[in-house]
Amino acid sequence: MRPRVVVIGAGFGGIGAATRLADLPVDTTIVDQRNHHVFQPLLYQVATAGLAPSDIALPVRGIFQDDENVDFRWATVERVDLGQRLVHVDSGPPLPYDYLIVAAGSQTRWFGIPGVEEHALAMKTLEDATSLRGHILAQFERATAEPTEIDEGALTFVIVGGGPTGVELAGALVELFEVLDRDFHHLDVTRARVVLIEATEHLLNGFTEKSQRSAIDTLEARGVEVRLGQAVDRAGPGRVHFKGGEVLATNTLIWAAGIQPAPLAEEIGIERGQGGRIVVRRDLRPPAYDNVFVVGDLAGAVDHKGKPYLQMASVALQQGHFAGRQIGRLVRGRRPWKFRYIDYGEMATIGRNAAVAELAFGIKLRGVLGWWAWLLVHLVRLAGFRNRLSVLFNWAWSYIRYDRQARIIVHPEDRGSHRAPASDIGTRHQP
Amino acid sequence: MRPRVVVIGAGFGGIGAATRLADLPVDTTIVDQRNHHVFQPLLYQVATAGLAPSDIALPVRGIFQDDENVDFRWATVERVDLGQRLVHVDSGPPLPYDYLIVAAGSQTRWFGIPGVEEHALAMKTLEDATSLRGHILAQFERATAEPTEIDEGALTFVIVGGGPTGVELAGALVELFEVLDRDFHHLDVTRARVVLIEATEHLLNGFTEKSQRSAIDTLEARGVEVRLGQAVDRAGPGRVHFKGGEVLATNTLIWAAGIQPAPLAEEIGIERGQGGRIVVRRDLRPPAYDNVFVVGDLAGAVDHKGKPYLQMASVALQQGHFAGRQIGRLVRGRRPWKFRYIDYGEMATIGRNAAVAELAFGIKLRGVLGWWAWLLVHLVRLAGFRNRLSVLFNWAWSYIRYDRQARIIVHPEDRGSHRAPASDIGTRHQP
Numbered sequence: 001m002r003p004r005v006v007v008i009g010a011g012f013g014g015i016g017a018a019t020r021l022a023d024l025p026v027d028t029t030i031v032d033q034r035n036h037h038v039f040q041p042l043l044y045q046v047a048t049a050g051l052a053p054s055d056i057a058l059p060v061r062g063i064f065q066d067d068e069n070v071d072f073r074w075a076t077v078e079r080v081d082l083g084q085r086l087v088h089v090d091s092g093p094p095l096p097y098d099y100l101i102v103a104a105g106s107q108t109r110w111f112g113i114p115g116v117e118e119h120a121l122a123m124k125t126l127e128d129a130t131s132l133r134g135h136i137l138a139q140f141e142r143a144t145a146e147p148t149e150i151d152e153g154a155l156t157f158v159i160v161g162g163g164p165t166g167v168e169l170a171g172a173l174v175e176l177f178e179v180l181d182r183d184f185h186h187l188d189v190t191r192a193r194v195v196l197i198e199a200t201e202h203l204l205n206g207f208t209e210k211s212q213r214s215a216i217d218t219l220e221a222r223g224v225e226v227r228l229g230q231a232v233d234r235a236g237p238g239r240v241h242f243k244g245g246e247v248l249a250t251n252t253l254i255w256a257a258g259i260q261p262a263p264l265a266e267e268i269g270i271e272r273g274q275g276g277r278i279v280v281r282r283d284l285r286p287p288a289y290d291n292v293f294v295v296g297d298l299a300g301a302v303d304h305k306g307k308p309y310l311q312m313a314s315v316a317l318q319q320g321h322f323a324g325r326q327i328g329r330l331v332r333g334r335r336p337w338k339f340r341y342i343d344y345g346e347m348a349t350i351g352r353n354a355a356v357a358e359l360a361f362g363i364k365l366r367g368v369l370g371w372w373a374w375l376l377v378h379l380v381r382l383a384g385f386r387n388r389l390s391v392l393f394n395w396a397w398s399y400i401r402y403d404r405q406a407r408i409i410v411h412p413e414d415r416g417s418h419r420a421p422a423s424d425i426g427t428r429h430q431p
Numbered sequence: 432m433r434p435r436v437v438v439i440g441a442g443f444g445g446i447g448a449a450t451r452l453a454d455l456p457v458d459t460t461i462v463d464q465r466n467h468h469v470f471q472p473l474l475y476q477v478a479t480a481g482l483a484p485s486d487i488a489l490p491v492r493g494i495f496q497d498d499e500n501v502d503f504r505w506a507t508v509e510r511v512d513l514g515q516r517l518v519h520v521d522s523g524p525p526l527p528y529d530y531l532i533v534a535a536g537s538q539t540r541w542f543g544i545p546g547v548e549e550h551a552l553a554m555k556t557l558e559d560a561t562s563l564r565g566h567i568l569a570q571f572e573r574a575t576a577e578p579t580e581i582d583e584g585a586l587t588f589v590i591v592g593g594g595p596t597g598v599e600l601a602g603a604l605v606e607l608f609e610v611l612d613r614d615f616h617h618l619d620v621t622r623a624r625v626v627l628i629e630a631t632e633h634l635l636n637g638f639t640e641k642s643q644r645s646a647i648d649t650l651e652a653r654g655v656e657v658r659l660g661q662a663v664d665r666a667g668p669g670r671v672h673f674k675g676g677e678v679l680a681t682n683t684l685i686w687a688a689g690i691q692p693a694p695l696a697e698e699i700g701i702e703r704g705q706g707g708r709i710v711v712r713r714d715l716r717p718p719a720y721d722n723v724f725v726v727g728d729l730a731g732a733v734d735h736k737g738k739p740y741l742q743m744a745s746v747a748l749q750q751g752h753f754a755g756r757q758i759g760r761l762v763r764g765r766r767p768w769k770f771r772y773i774d775y776g777e778m779a780t781i782g783r784n785a786a787v788a789e790l791a792f793g794i795k796l797r798g799v800l801g802w803w804a805w806l807l808v809h810l811v812r813l814a815g816f817r818n819r820l821s822v823l824f825n826w827a828w829s830y831i832r833y834d835r836q837a838r839i840i841v842h843p844e845d846r847g848s849h850r851a852p853a854s855d856i857g858t859r860h861q862p
Contacts, residue, residue, distance in 0.1 A: 035568060036839040052485040054837045061614035062838070068616050074572035074840075092576025127841065137466060141505035145523025183492035185499050406485045407493070408467040409505075410558065 002027050002069075003331055006087050006097040008077055008264065010037045010060045012313045013103030013296030016320025022067035024328045029095055031087065033076045035059055038126050039382055041313055042391075044165060046129040048172040049137070049179075049407035050398055053126050055391050056382075077104070080268045082289060099291045099327045102268065102278070103320060106297040106311060109260035115235035120255040123165055132254065134409040136173070139251055140180055144187040153249035155192040158240055160232055161256035162198025163205065164348040167215055169256060170196045170224045171351030177223075179404045194224045195248065199231040199257070204348055204356065206310070211356040214366045218350045232257075259311060265298050273300040274308055282338040284323055293326065295319035303341060313381075315341055349374045352399070433458050433500075434762055437518050437528040439508055439695065441468045441491045443744045444534030444727030447751025453498035455759045460526055462518065464507045466490055469557050470813055472744055473822075475596060477560040479603040480568070480610075480838035481829055484557050486822050487813075508535070511699045513720060530722045530758050533699065533709070534751060537728040537742060540691035546666035551686040554596055563685065565840040567604070570682055571611055575618040584680035586623040589671055591663055592687035593629030594636065595779040598646055600687060601627045601655045602782030608654075610835045625655045626679065630662040630688070635779055635787065637741065642787040645797045649781045663688075690742060696729050704731040705739055713769040715754055724757065726750035734772060746772055780805045783830070 003026045007014045010032035021028040036057040045051040064070035075089035080100070087095040108122040121135060122128045136157070143154040157173060159166045173194050181189040196203075196219065203215050203226065216226050233243045240248050261276045270286045273279040277300035280286050284293045284301055294300075296316030302308055309315045318341055326336035345359035347370065355370035357363075357377075365373050379392060398404060434457045438445045441463035452459040467488040476482040495501035506520035511531070518526040539553040552566060553559045567588070574585040588604060590597045604625050612620040627634075627650065634646050634657065647657050664674045671679050692707045701717045704710040708731035711717050715724045715732055725731075727747030733739055740746045749772055757767035776790035778801065786801035788794075788808075796804050810823060829835060 034840070035572065052483045053841065054483040054839055057839045059614070059838045062834075065613050071616055073576060074569075075576065091573065130841070138505070141466065142522065145504060145506065182496050183490070185502055403493075407490045408485055408488045409465070410484065410561070 003098040003327075004096060005029070005099045005101065005327060006031065006095050007101045007103060008032075008080075008087065009103035009105055009262075009296070010034065010072075011040070011103060011105045011296060011316060013105070013316035013320040013323075014101065015060075015063065016317040017101045017103060017293075017295060017324040018064065018070055018320075020321050020324025021327060022064060022070050024324070024331065026069065026099070026327065026331060028070045029073055030060055030064075030070065031073045031075055031077055031089060031095065032060065033074070034126075035061070035072075035074050036126075037063065040124075041164075041378065042382075043123060043126070043129045044169040044172050046126065046406070047123060047132040047136070047169060048176045049133055049404040050172065050176075051391060051394050052406045053130055055394060057126055077264055080264075082269070082292070085291070097291075099330065100293070101320075101323050101327075102264070102292065102294045102298060103296050103316070104262040104264040104298055105316075106259040106261055107263075108255060109258040110255070111258065113232055113234060116232065116253070116255060119235040119237060120160070120253040123169065123254060123256050124259065130410060133406070135252060136176070137180075137407055137409050140184060140187065140189075140192075142251075143191075144184050147187070149251075150191050151249070153238055153251050155189075156195065156248065156250040157193065157252045157254065158195045158197060158248060158250045159254045159256060160197045161258065162196060162200070162203040162226075162228070163256065164346075165256040166196055166198070166254075167203055167219065167348050167350060169254065170194050170219055171222065171349065171354070174222045174224055175351050176404055176407075179407070183407075195250075196224055196226050197230050197232065197242075198226075198228050201228050203228070206346065207348075207356060207358055208364065211358060211364065211366065215348065215350055215356055218354045218367075222351060259297065261298050270294075275300070277308060283326060283336040284319060284339050285336070291330070293323035295323050301339060309341060312346075314344065318342065347374045347377065434529040434758075435460070435527060436530045436532065436758060437462065437526050438532045438534060439463075439511075439518065440534035440536055440693075440727070441465065441503075442471070442534060442536045442727060443747035444536070444729075444751040444754075445532065446491070446494065447748040448532045448534065448724075448726060448755040449495065449501055449751075451752050451755025452758060453495060453501050455755075455762065457500065457530070457758065457762060459501045460504055461491055461495075461501065462504045462506055462508055462520060462526065463491065464505070465557075466492070466503075466505050467557075468494065471555075472595075472809065473813075474554060474557070474560045475600040475603055477557065477837075478554060478563040478567070478600060479607045480564055480835040481603065481607075482822060482825050483837045484561055486825060488557055508695055511695075513700070513723070516722070528722075530761065531724070532751075532754050532758075533695070533723065533725045533729060534727050534747070535693040535695040535729055536747075537690040537692050538694075539686060540689040541686070542689065544663055544665060547663065547684070547686060550666040550668060551591070551684040554600065554685060554687050555690065561841060564837070566683060567607070568611075568838055568840050571615060571618065571620075571623075573682075574622075575615050578618070580682075581622050582680070584669055584682050586620075587626065587679065587681040588624065588683045588685065589626045589628060589679060589681045590685045590687060591628045592689065593627060593631070593634040593657075593659070594687065595777075597627055597629070597685075597687040598634055598650070598779050598781060600685065601625050601650055602653065602780065602785070605653045605655055606782050607835055607838075610838070614838075626681075627655055627657050628661050628663065628673075629657075629659050632659050634659070637777065638779075638787060638789055639795065642789060642795065642797065646779065646781055646787055649785045649798075653782060690728065692729050701725075706731075708739060714757060714767040715750060715770050716767070722761075724754035726754050732770060740772060743777075745775065749773065778805045778808065 005028045007030045039056040042056045060072045075091035079088040108124045110117040231243045233241045271279045278294045297311040322339045347357035349355035353368045355374040357365040357370040357373045436459045438461045470487040473487045491503045506522035510519040539555045541548040662674045664672045702710045709725045728742040753770045778788035780786040784799045786805040788796040788801040788804045
């Protein structure tokens with residue numbers, strides 16, 4: 001019988017691994033609680049009505065349609081029995097494995113700040129992004145029906161977290177306002193505010209100071225209020241309280257401040273290190289388990305400078321590819337290599353014609369050039385030929401027409417509520 | 432002050448009326464509980480993963496972006512005060528009017544058959560279609576995880592109602608199976624069944640006998656089990672009972688059997704006639720109200736043969752246009768004309784390369800020709816240039832690649848449940 005591989009998670013790490021495993025003499029099963037892979041770097045485009053959810057989601061089975069040896073199980077992992085080599089799931093029989101790849105990723109981290117999990121909107125899943133889109137549009141509808149609510153924060157959008165997600169969302173949001181200004185004939189859309197909060201003194205931590213400065217300048221020129229060194233103390237209905245005492249009236253508190261490992265990291269019972277990530281050797285295997293690889297956000301591997309790898313798509317993808325290939329080596333009785341990340345750089349878009357990109361070989365692009373580089377890289381990376389065309393089409397439309405076509409509110413129950421009730425749609429629901 | 436017009440409903444009737452009103456010296460407000468117009472004839476494409484929801488939904492404000500005198504209110508109508516000429520809504524102040532157009536449309540009719548409203552899935556709203564898509568895909572995931580469930584009806588899809596909705600859905604569903612057959616490597620997709628139930632002895636009532644026969648032949652050749660003269664007695668979890676005693680095990684009972692007027696028809700307090708539709712004169716005004724027009728599914732107007740008009744998009748659209756124009760006449764102090772429906776014909780697609788079309792001037796098309804005619808007409812009618820391109824793109828892709836790109840399950844809670852819990856997402860929800 002051929003070796004059986006189970007891959008937990010269909011994010012960049014899991015899909016990366018499975019694409020390599022597809023070419024090996026092994027039978028692979030991917031498990032995920034969603035039936036699709038999400039291109040997370042473009043979630044903010046869905047949240048701001050630039051792209052439709054299906055533009056950035058690919059059915060897992062579709063990706064491996066031609067790979068007879070790759071199967072999929074739509075299920076939530078309940079427990080991993082490392083001794084018996086079994087993955088117990090909530091749908092169908094348990095999955096036996098000879099090799100296991102843990103790529104369960106991460107989830108929103110609320111930091112235990114009072115009221116935040118209850119009152120803030122997350123930006124981590126496709127459901128989060130769709131809910132956020134509905135919520136944002138609903139605020140404008142509310143403001144035009146009851147203009148007095150603007151003073152109570154109906155049009156104040158607070159984004160917490162100055163990383164790429166927060167920056168890209170802030171930039172896209174002010175652009176959405178321009179479209180909505182044409183949509184709403186009797187609303188003073190100039191009253192809409194985007195406030196970007198960052199606890200440290202830097203936006204886009206990890207970028208050079210020049211890029212960081214460029215991001216702040218561009219955001220502020222476009223009307224975003226950037227507040228550095230400010231932290232949230234607590235949140236209540238329609239209010240956010242900052243450390244230092246300031247209170248801001250807002251209906252929309254968007255939480256892009258941090259992530260934490262998926263619950264499986266703890267449940268699996270393997271030693272964890274910094275940030276709750278699973279401790280792995282340089283070959284991405286936990287010390288005591290030679291048939292287990294951990295990749296992506298969950299992996300606590302350190303780079304050659306001794307720091308844990310950044311939790312980003314490109315690291316997860318490369319680690320996934322790596323783990324898949326190493327299983328090929330193990331199957332042939334060879335020893336795995338050590339993982340080495342090839343850094344092609346980082347980029348963040350700040351909106352139309354503006355982005356910062358810090359690429360390999362010291363190439364740094366800002367403004368229009370950075371934006372085109374961003375566009376190109378994301379189009380190339382976006383898995384799936386058809387999605388790529390559809391996204392290109394949507395982007396071209398938005399660019400030429402200054403329009404956002406996907407501004408529909410899908411769940412009517414969003415209407416009038418302080419926040420989208422769909423906030424926990426992303427979590428598991430046992431019927 | 433310019434005359435104020437309130438249009439209740441953003442379906443074909445309401446949008447049709449507002450496009451005419453936009454050119455008149457009046458101020459118009461459209462009220463709808465959704466912020467978008469839905470191109471309902473293509474709902475079945477969303478339900479079968481051929482098109483994305485935003486492909487067939489246009490934001491109402493986007494349609495009237497350049498018409499400063501047309502505004503929108505995202506709200507549910509609670510009550511119409513015909514005496515005070517006020518439309519009371521649940522969001523924002525009441526809307527005063529000089530002229531009122533009632534275009535509230537219809538909703539799924541359950542006929543009071545026991546268990547049906549509880550266990551069947553409707554096909555009337557965008558949320559219905561999205562839920563149905565998730566539910567269908569979830570059944571295949573379930574069947575591959577637990578093959579024994581196939582005997583219990585996991586892959587038996589029962590569609591009740593042999594009108595265009597039921598016929599088009601049945602045809603599209605068996606085509607989706609072909610895509611899923613490539614997706615599911617370890618599932619015998621040939622076990623999936625589509626059973627189309629019709630209580631009368633005819634599919635596509637209103638078409639000629641030859642077209643009806645052609646539809647049945649095509650459906651059966653593609654594997655749909657067509658059952659005429661069969662009616663549902665009651666439905667239970669995983670079961671549908673027919674009159675006559677037969678019981679069918681199914682996880683999926685799709686209800687396309689009929690519609691009934693929206694609740695507003697009763698609440699508004701104007702005399703109603705056949706099928707609960709509001710009685711109107713030949714000019715579409717109720718006898719006692721000279722400043723009110725009723726259009727579309729709600730209007731009980733009779734055609735020149737003395738029968739009520741069919742409840743279909745083209746009637747609603749023409750009546751909307753008509754009512755809008757008549758308000759222009761009233762404003763100028765003239766008397767309204769009588770409404771006359773121009774019958775351009777009817778068409779229904781049965782899937783790839785097959786449709787029946789019965790057009791004006793006695794033109795009847797079947798098979799491939801009918802299909803191309805259907806495609807062309809629907810592309811032309813689909814409001815909004817960008818949607819049209821996007822739909823064309825998706826169709827071309829599906830046609831060339833035999834693929835359905837949008838097969839993503841958006842709400843994980845669909846998983847494993849007998850039916851999508853989102854079935855009442857379409858109804859109003861007061862936070």
